[in-house]
Amino acid sequence: MQIGTKQLFDSSLHRMMSLSTTAARLQTEIATTKKLQTASDDSVAFDRLTRLKRDLANENQYASNVNAAATLLQQSDTALEGIEIQIQRAREIAIAASNDTMTPADRKALGIELNAILDTMMELANTRDARGQPLFSGASSGAAFAKDADGNVVWTGEGEAPPIPIGLNVTIQAADSGARLFGGIATASGTTDIFAIVQNLARALDDTAPDDPTMGDTAQAQLRARLDAGLDGLPAATARISATPAPLRGSRGRLEIEADRLVDLSTTREIERSGLEDADVTESIARLQQTMLALEATQASFAKLSQMSLFDYIR
Secondary structure, three states, X not given: OOOOHHHHHHHHHHHHHHHHHHHHHHHXXXXXXXXXXXXXXXXXHHHXXXXXXXXXXXXXXXHHHHHHHHHHHHHHHHHHHHHHHHHHHHHHHHHHHOOOOOOHHHHHXXXXXXXXXXXXXXXXXXXXXXXOOEOOOEOOOOOOEEEOOOOOEEEOOEOOOOOEEEEOOEEEOOOOOHHHHHOOEEEOOEEEOHHHHHHHHHHXXXXXXXXXXXXXXXXXXXXXXXXXXXXXXXXXXXXXXXXXXXXXXXXXXXXXXXXHHHHHHHHHHHHHHHHHHEOOHHHHHHHHHHHHHHHHHHHHHHHHHHHOOHHHHHO
C-alpha cells in the first residue's frame, strides 16, 4: 500500500496540532491548578463539578446561617441574664422598702433606683444583633419596647421573627418576641408583664410623701398592698426569665447537630470536588515535558518530510 505525500503531510500536521493542544491544556492546568476548564474537557465530570460547587455554596451559606443563629441565641441569653440581674435587685429593693423602719425619704430614694432599673431593663430588652435588628421585636425592625403616653412600658414589635434557613427546606427559630418572653405573667392580682411589675413598685415608692414623717393607716395599707403585689410578681418574673422558652432550648440542640452535619457534608463534597477539578501539578509538569518532547520530534520529522523531493523516492 502506498502512502501519498499529502496524506503524510496531513498526518504530521494533525499530530502536531493535537500535541500543541495537549501542551496548551497542560500549561493551563499548571497555571490554574485546575484540570477541568470547560465542559469539553469532560462533560460528565464538568456537570457533576458544577452541581457540587452549587451544593457547596448552598451549604456554606447554611453554615453561615447556623453561626448567625447561634450568635442570636447567645445575644438573647446575655440580654436575658442582664434583665434577670435587674429583677433580682428590684426584689431586694422591694424587701427593703417593706421594712417599717424605712422613712418616706428612704423609700423615695429606692423608687429612684427602681426607675433606673426599669430603664436598664428596657435598654436590654431593646438589644440589637450584629445586623442592627432588634432581638425581641418579632418581625418588626423598630425598637421592641417603648413608653406610651402614660409612661407605661409596652411592646411595640409585631408578629414573629422570621425563621432562619439552615438546610434544604429546614429552618430554625433563633429569636422570640418580647411579648411572649416578658408578658403573660400570672400573679395573685391578675396577668401582667415584667416591666409593669417593676414600674408599679417604682410608682408606689414615688407616691410616698417625703415630708410626712408618719403615714396614715390607709396610706400605709395601700403602700403595703402595692409592695406585696410587687413581691408576689418579682419571683414569677425571675422564673419567666430563668426558664428559656422551650423552642429556643430546642434550637440550641438542633444547631449543634446541624453544624456537625454541615461540616461532615462539606468535607465529603470538597474531597469529591478536588478529585474532579484539582490538577496534580507534578504529574501535569511531567506530562507536559513528555508532550513537548513528542511535539519537537514530530516537528523535526515534518521538517525532514517537507525537504524531501521526488528524487528521494525514486533513488
